[in-house]
Amino acid sequence: MIALDDVSKRYPNGTFALRDVDLRIDSGDFIFLVGASGAGKSTLIRLLIREELATTGRVVVDGEDVGRMPRSRVHRLRRKVGVVFQDFKLLPRKTVAENVAFALIVTGHEGRLVREETERALSLVGLTARRDHFPSQLSGGEQQRTALARALVNRPRILIADEPTGNLDPVTSWEIIKLLTRVNDLGTTLVMATHNAEIVNALRRRVVHLDHGMVVRDEREGLYAA
Amino acid sequence: MRRVGYVLSAAGQGFWRNPVMSLASTFTVTLMLLLFAFFLTTDRGLQAAVGVLESKVEIALFIDDNAKVSEVLALKARIEADPAVSRVDYVTKDQALKRLQDIADRRKDFVLANIDGNPLPASLEVKLSDARQAKRFGDELRAEIGGGVIADVIDNPQVVDQLLTITRVLSVGGLAILAMMLFVALFVIVNTIRIAVHARRDEIEIMQLVGASDAFVRWPFILEGMLVGTLGAVVALSIVFAAAGPVTGAMLDFLVTLPISLGPEFAFQLAASVLGVALLVGAGGATLSVRAHLAK
Ligand SMILES: Nc1ncnc2c1ncn2[C@@H]1O[C@H](COP(=O)(O)OP(=O)(O)O)[C@@H](O)[C@H]1O
Numbered sequence: 158m159i160a161l162d163d164v165s166k167r168y169p170n171g172t173f174a175l176r177d178v179d180l181r182i183d184s185g186d187f188i189f190l191v192g193a194s195g196a197g198k199s200t201l202i203r204l205l206i207r208e209e210l211a212t213t214g215r216v217v218v219d220g221e222d223v224g225r226m227p228r229s230r231v232h233r234l235r236r237k238v239g240v241v242f243q244d245f246k247l248l249p250r251k252t253v254a255e256n257v258a259f260a261l262i263v264t265g266h267e268g269r270l271v272r273e274e275t276e277r278a279l280s281l282v283g284l285t286a287r288r289d290h291f292p293s294q295l296s297g298g299e300q301q302r303t304a305l306a307r308a309l310v311n312r313p314r315i316l317i318a319d320e321p322t323g324n325l326d327p328v329t330s331w332e333i334i335k336l337l338t339r340v341n342d343l344g345t346t347l348v349m350a351t352h353n354a355e356i357v358n359a360l361r362r363r364v365v366h367l368d369h370g371m372v373v374r375d376e377r378e379g380l381y382a383a
Numbered sequence: 384m385r386r387v388g389y390v391l392s393a394a395g396q397g398f399w400r401n402p403v404m405s406l407a408s409t410f411t412v413t414l415m416l417l418l419f420a421f422f423l424t425t426d427r428g429l430q431a432a433v434g435v436l437e438s439k440v441e442i443a444l445f446i447d448d449n450a451k452v453s454e455v456l457a458l459k460a461r462i463e464a465d466p467a468v469s470r471v472d473y474v475t476k477d478q479a480l481k482r483l484q485d486i487a488d489r490r491k492d493f494v495l496a497n498i499d500g501n502p503l504p505a506s507l508e509v510k511l512s513d514a515r516q517a518k519r520f521g522d523e524l525r526a527e528i529g530g531g532v533i534a535d536v537i538d539n540p541q542v543v544d545q546l547l548t549i550t551r552v553l554s555v556g557g558l559a560i561l562a563m564m565l566f567v568a569l570f571v572i573v574n575t576i577r578i579a580v581h582a583r584r585d586e587i588e589i590m591q592l593v594g595a596s597d598a599f600v601r602w603p604f605i606l607e608g609m610l611v612g613t614l615g616a617v618v619a620l621s622i623v624f625a626a627a628g629p630v631t632g633a634m635l636d637f638l639v640t641l642p643i644s645l646g647p648e649f650a651f652q653l654a655a656s657v658l659g660v661a662l663l664v665g666a667g668g669a670t671l672s673v674r675a676h677l678a679k
């Protein structure tokens with residue numbers, strides 16, 4: 158589903174964010190990307206959705222060479238990959254339902270499909286009752302669930318979460334993690350960058366450890382620290 | 384429909400989100416279009432005038448409406464005796480009007496202005512065998528103006544020359560000014576749209592993240608640019624057509640003996656060109672602006 162071959166990323170200012178990374182993620186996998194701040198987790202994620210291009214090496218997502226893909230095809234890649242971030246990135250002047258429907262409308266869907274798929278995504282994350290609230294009226298966990306519903310509403314094959322619990326308290330974090338595992342159980346490949354040792358240790362999923370841009374550890378059923 | 388609705392409402396919102404900027408750029412576009420319309424009209428008017436004059440003879444003596452036919456014939460005989468003259472034709476008032484009407488019927492670019500009666504004078508049309516004598520000949524006859532027979536001496540090659548010079552100056556100067564205004568209008572639209580893009584950068588970021596195509600991101604802004612252009616065109620054309628009457632009158636005064644004005648066909652061409660330029664500038668400026676943002 159995802160493959161990185163010998164990938165390095167050097168930013169224009171000279172920083173090497175990734176060095177010779179080899180990584181294979183199968184369809185349906187659940188992997189944690191761990192490592193200190195600045196280790197290169199977000200950079201790796203940006204390569205997967207082509208927000209950045211690898212300096213050397215090859216990034217393949219769902220059979221497509223992301224680096225060689227013409228710009229005109231990038232939006233198709235993004236529809237296959239849902240993303241959530243630490244800072245939610247919701248539109249403050251739209252309601253919960255509108256924020257979720259937005260992802261469908263701007264990808265060219267209309268009419269009944271938008272309504273039905275929006276409701277499905279909202280009920281998946283348990284926000285049906287909050288559908289007409291604005292983000293400012295929601296708790297952090299509810300905001301992240303809205304972002305999650307938006308990432309899932311186009312039924313992506315891959316879901317990427319960059320420190321999704323970074324701004325949340327432990328209890329709320331667990332709500333989000335439960336949702337993510339459920340999404341993974343339904344067949345979506347899941348990549349999650351995190352600092353949360355408790356969660357990583359409790360779930361015992363595959364752990365890929367980055368340090369200064371290099372993969373220093375890759376374990377099935379791993380722990381946060383070796 | 385929702386998609387079209389989204390794009391349209393986003394474009395409209397964009398326009399009113401920053402009304403001062405939007406109206407300022409509309410105003411700039413209006414100015415640019417007014418200049419464009421002005422040059423187009425003058426150019427066409429002058430071309431039409433030149434076309435008519437060129438089809439005429441070299442020197443025309445306008446006959447006083449009160450002159451007797453015998454006096455005119457005596458004058459004709461006297462002129463024919465001049466060795467520099469090869470031929471003299473007597474054109475009555477009715478023939479003059481009929482001829483102009485014929486030219487107007489043949490040419491599509493102007494129509495006969497609405498006139499009461501017949502403002503055209505009768506004339507003697509003189510062809511010279513020696514063009515170098517034109518000045519001497521003209522000056523001699525000009526001395527007789529006001530004597531009851533000759534009302535005016537029109538030296539056509541000279542008038543045509545003057546008109547051609549005006550046309551040339553206008554088109555070169557006009558093109559330069561127009562190019563400058565076009566640049567200014569484009570610049571203002573690029574900036575208006577840049578501000579609109581900046582105001583919606585979060586929305587754009589999310590659109591791109593969830594997989595909206597570039598075209599989808601671009602359209603509302605391009606429409607917003609076209610909206611600015613269209614508004615500018617509507618204002619400019621309203622002014623042009625409101626001013627058309629007085630301006631045509633002034634032009635008729637200027638060209639005294641040529642009761643022509645630009646026809647409805649030209650009005651349509653003018654409206655289409657102005658709107659076309661407006662849409663191009665609006666869409667072009669917006670495209671430049673959004674492209675620059677998306678390329679980042
Ligand atoms: N846009 C950028 N330009 C330059 N350097 C960057 C940029 N983004 C990240 N970096 C650098 O790349 C390294 C990896 O950053 P990042 O991928 O954000 O790490 P993480 O997400 O693991 O904290 C860091 O040293 C960071 O400073």
Ligand SMILES: [Mg+2]
Nearest residue numbers: 198199200319
């Ligand atoms: Mg990060």
